[in-house]
Amino acid sequence: MNVLIDNSDLFLTGFKNTGILFVISAFFALILGTIVAGMRVSPAPAMRAAGTFYVNFVRNTPLTLILAFFALGYPKLGLPNISFMTAAIIGLSLYTATYVSEAIRSGINTVSVGQSEAARAIGLPFMQTLSLIVLPQAFRSVVPPLFSVFIALLKNTTVAAGFSVFEAGSIRAYLSERGEPLLPGLLWVALIFVVLVLGILTPLQRYLEKKWRVAR
């Protein structure tokens, strides 16, 4: 308990930055993921190919490597400077977007064929079929897998600690600098993550799943 109270400043800023990373990355990943999912079911073959290539390429690359590219490689390209925090947000968003798009795409497949057939029968074009008929229904059945994706994102934010972002994963380095006991400190970090995941996100996931369940 002492480690937590004595270093409350570390824990507070650390988890605050983890929260910032999580919320902003989740926001961009959701937008980009939806666009990519739309591309992957679109009528134009080139769009499908581009979406598929992006998802397959990024999903088979370790997150650590992606973050290393944006944090360490990007500054060598002579482009406008970005902070390590921004680099981590870009990397996490690009990485998570592929998982979001896969979750949404499988959700699109659960919407029964009759729905889109009916939409086409009354003359809606592809964009309207997708945005007015299919996606609103798909989003509901997508909530549980989407939440799993975001839980994974919350845990993945710790990787940014390796690339000069001060967040929950870097608390250890600062604790060892201050000569504090490491094991209790790390166990506190782990416990806070358990509380965040099992205490907040998972019950929320169950609640929304129940609330938005589609009767089929």
Place this chain on the structure above:
Amino acid sequence: MSSVLFDVPGPKARVRNVYLNIFTALVVVGIIGFILYRFYESGQFTAKKWEIFTFPLVQQKFLQAIGATLSAFGVAAIGSILLGVLLAFGRLADSKWVRIPCYWFTELFRAVPLLILMMIMYYGLPSVGVKGITPFIAVVVGLVLYNGSVLAEVFRAGIESLPKGQREAGFAVGLTKGQVMRTILLPQAVRSMLPVIIAQLVVIMKDTALGFLITYDEILKYANFLGSQGQYGSPLIPALMVTAAIYVGLCLILSGIAKYTESKMSSRVKVVKAVKVGIAG
């Protein structure tokens, strides 16, 4: 597959699709072109930055690093599957003294970030006097604890999705509970869950790269080391490109195996169905 979302294109739609294709191609070429141009502008393609990869010693070290990644992956994969099976059995046990601890074990280790688990192993345990924790052990144990818990859920879901008759038939011919689990339920569960299991193996492969952050000598760490070699023009971006190619290659091979086994098994299921139809006919 999702062609239900749009009609078979008529003349107008075909023209529109051509425009969409051209537009997409332009955007993609634009993005990739911009990245390549920036690489070129900042001299990432100069011979000086790639020279280092032609040295036999560097190539040898790269192979060693790949070996380190693969050995961590191999040990962690086997360990995770074993732990997963054990925990799945535990969660399906009759006694609640086994069931409840196994439930909390899987829940807890899935909720803690893998990197934190590895840090607890590598930095936390030695600080209270546990000796002999190498980065390899920390990486493997972290991977096994996390992925074992995930796989346990996969196996459990697979076993629970089997028809009740399988278990009952097993008991009816006089098998014990352990025998029913091992010889009847688990093989079928593994077969139906194989795509998910191999997808999890790809995750293990990617997560070995976390070892970089706790000083395990794997591919990314070696690439980072090469990137700091000033006399060869600090070829960090070339080294990262090589690393990305290696990882994508390794993961695609794994996914390829997954697709192959899946297609093989679905063809076998089809055969079974055909036989059934033949009998019925």
